[in-house]
Amino acid sequence: MTIAAETKKQIIAENKRHAADSGSPEVQIAVLTAQIKELTAHMQRHPKDYHSRHGLLMKVNRRNRLGAYLRRVDAAKFAQLAEKLGLRK
Numbered sequence: 001m002t003i004a005a006e007t008k009k010q011i012i013a014e015n016k017r018h019a020a021d022s023g024s025p026e027v028q029i030a031v032l033t034a035q036i037k038e039l040t041a042h043m044q045r046h047p048k049d050y051h052s053r054h055g056l057l058m059k060v061n062r063r064n065r066l067g068a069y070l071r072r073v074d075a076a077k078f079a080q081l082a083e084k085l086g087l088r089k
């Protein structure tokens with residue numbers, strides 16, 4: 001499951017550090033959060049879709065690793081992003 005291109009562009013625009021940014025940890029975490037929300041809704045409709053479940057777990061783990069990195073490098077930015085996206089700290 002992927003998010004729409006327009007939605008992804010909007011998420012990038014809201015979280016980028018500078019004009020040409022599309023790969024900073026903040027942007028990656030925000031995009032992964034949107035994908036996780038979409039996959040979670042899919043899994044509620046299709047509980048036996050084990051391939052999508054595997055993809056969901058991989059995205060959650062990737063977001064956790066990026067969050068740990070951002071927390072280690074700049075805790076203030078992580079706290080701000082977690083508050084904005086509604087993530088647990």
